[in-house]
Amino acid sequence: xxxxxxxxxxxxxxxxxxxxxxxxxxxxxxxxxxxxxxxxxxxxxxxxxxxxxxxxxxxxxxxxxxxxxxxxxxxxxxxxxxxxxxxxxxxxxxxxxxxxxxxxxxxxxxxxxxxxxxxxxxxxxxxxx
Numbered sequence: 001x002x003x004x005x006x007x008x009x010x011x012x013x014x015x016x017x018x019x020x021x022x023x024x025x026x027x028x029x030x031x032x033x034x035x036x037x038x039x040x041x042x043x044x045x046x047x048x049x050x051x052x053x054x055x056x057x058x059x060x061x062x063x064x065x066x067x068x069x070x071x072x073x074x075x076x077x078x079x080x081x082x083x084x085x086x087x088x089x090x091x092x093x094x095x096x097x098x099x100x101x102x103x104x105x106x107x108x109x110x111x112x113x114x115x116x117x118x119x120x121x122x123x124x125x126x127x128x129x
Contacts, residue, residue: 007086008085009074012075014075016056019058020060024058037050046059072122073110077125079123093111106129110123111123
């Protein structure tokens with residue numbers, strides 16, 4: 001595991017960026033066929049592409065109902081401990097961690113919160129099962 005500063009996002013890499021769409025099939029054709037990105041996997045109404053080692057999520061769900069919204073996903077394989085540390089510093093999460101993908105050995109979990117301007121951030125970690 002990388003050398004993270006406890007209870008902080010310092011030193012963590014950005015693992016995913018999310019965009020929303022009104023037409024998932026049209027976006028799939030654009031990102032896969034037109035731009036040539038590799039589709040990593042699909043989960044519900046979300047497509048995950050590889051963009052130079054960073055995941056690009058294209059999803060049709062958005063609380064505002066408008067396309068475009070960006071979410072930043074810092075790496076958090078230590079999600080439970082980091083979540084507790086950030087809560088102790090006043091971060092209010094929007095809910096508990098959610099599992100968005102499972103493999104035989106890991107679960108990809110996310111946990112959302114907002115910055116003071118309302119920008120969405122989600123911790124994301126491949127957590128051992």
